Amino acid sequence: MARVRSWVSGAMAAAVGLSLAGCSSTGGKRAEDRAARAAAVGKAAVNTPKWKFAMVTHSGDGDTFWDIVQKGSQQAAAKDNITFLYSHSEEGQQQAQLVQTAIDQKVDGLIVTLAKPDSMKAVVAKAEKAGIPVITVNSGSEVSKKFGALTHIGQDETIAGEAVGNELNKRGRKRALCVLHEQGNVGHEQRCAGARKTFHGKLQNIYVDGTNMPDVQSSIEAKLQADQSIDSVVTLGAPFADAAVQAKDTAGSKAEIDTFDLNAKVADALQKGTLGFAVDQQPYLQGYEAVDLLWLYKYNRNVLGGGLPVLTGPQVITKQDASALADYTKRGTR
């Protein structure tokens, strides 16, 4: 045991020594601190009672997108004097159980996603029976009203796809590739289908394994080699855009890479011109608006949307817009 301990302390000493000896004068945490943005820490702007709102999503672990949604919710919650609870599960049944626990906690408002509407139907009805107002976000615009939700906030995936098709036309593209990183995701299929609808050229689908980045890259590479007439590649998530860029370089293709969603790297690549455009559905807005609209409903019985979904996207972002957004993507709110 003593030997193990001396080993561990030796390793730690070596690590500390190394880090002192090998400082980087560029980038890193110090550069971030030097930039010293005033962190957006909100204070309650209202004196309504401290209501408790819960958000239950279909997000998987460690999803960049949902992280931004949460940031929006937290910001609005701080401002509106709300206690905000967040939980998530990819499994429809598990998600429904999480909603049930929120009902058991007697929350004052509920925000849910309806990516798997069938498993959520019963529990949403239960919430309404318990007198809890429900707002749906992101997915489920078709069923939101039917399930009795106040309103739906999100992007219509088909409309977002159509925006991509139009943008591709504008750029004179003829043959495009739609890269789906989750096989069987309804929203993903809708995006590609929407793009296919408005795009005058030919659009093909390709499925890649989203949890394995080298596989994403080599699959796109293989596709570009197999079909050299492809002149644009559309990835459905920001992290995959970079892999597509590298695949294109390796395959020696001249295709333009475009993507759904935004992050710091995408904003950077848009400025550099390695990416053509990004379609943002503004996840921050989905989280922020959901909390804020629930607050408005509790405080003033306001409902937004007039029975139609409140759309947060698609916003097509190109080189010109990207520089203005870079700072916001770096702090993780765009």
Place this chain on the structure above:
Amino acid sequence: MSATLEAPDERLLRPSLLRRLLGRPELGSVVGAVAVFVFFSVVAESFLRPSSLSTVLYAASTLGIMAVPVALLMIGGEFDLSAGVMVTSSALVSSMFSYQMTANVWVGVVVSLLVTLALGVFNGFMLTRTKLPSFIITLGTFLMLTGLNLGFTKLISGTVSTKSIGDMEGFPSARKVFASQLTIGDVNLKVTLLWWAALIAVATWVLLRTRAGNWIFAVGGNDDAARAVGVPVVKTRIGLYMGVAFAAWISGQHLLFSYDAVQSGEGVGNELTYIIAAVIGGCLITGGYGSAIGSAIGAFIFGMTNKGIVYAEWNPDWFKFFLGAMLLLAALLNAWVRKRAEASR
């Protein structure tokens, strides 16, 4: 003159050479690989282009780097279900350490090596101490690492992916080592191929030419018997897990330096792919039998199938089905050839 004298000798040698060849665990997978290769050469016209083959090789190498130590571990009779996320952990550690300490990225790379090896020691130590099956131990590690990857990343960087370290000192040289490529004409050869080849060579040498290699076979065959003849069973097992950890470190650094930022949720599910590659390559799931070269051929079959389907431009809706069917066929062919080989012996 001497050639004519040697001719009869060679003829005499041939049967023993053939027999030796038939006894090799990777024979079946070689036949499988040839079959898959011929199949896609016929079905997909772009498959045989040099640039396409380099893509297939890249796909095989990223998987093969992990399949080598996983095969050794399986020969030693154990599994490692944490191998997939360990790759991500390794990348996260070096990225976040460099970033938070504003250190030269090489410092992070070294720290990550120490941390990853420690994870391997943890797996091996827990296994040999508790005598629980490796399935349970490494499943525990798998879940813990998945949580730690996410928890720490969010705690430290505030988001679920790491910050870019692309502008930090040491990055260009580290990228050369872990993620560079050599372009000859329109063919890109990735540095992962070198790492892969080196790992295969070292692993083959260890297995066939050293005492440790005998220990691995002995431990996987029957560990009580091995212990009785003086094989250091505990040390061998811990060493095997450290081997997996070392390869996870290489893969993790490749992941980090290819894309300069890492997503914390990646890697889940890849551990199965490594095991599949080892099994297609002739490793027995029960241990005691297999080879490092076999795992490489297994990885190559997987890479060929995976990318060949794309080159063949089949309807992507059926992609996973094709993949499964091809792998099953390759494995069946593998098993059939081995059985024939053993029968003719």
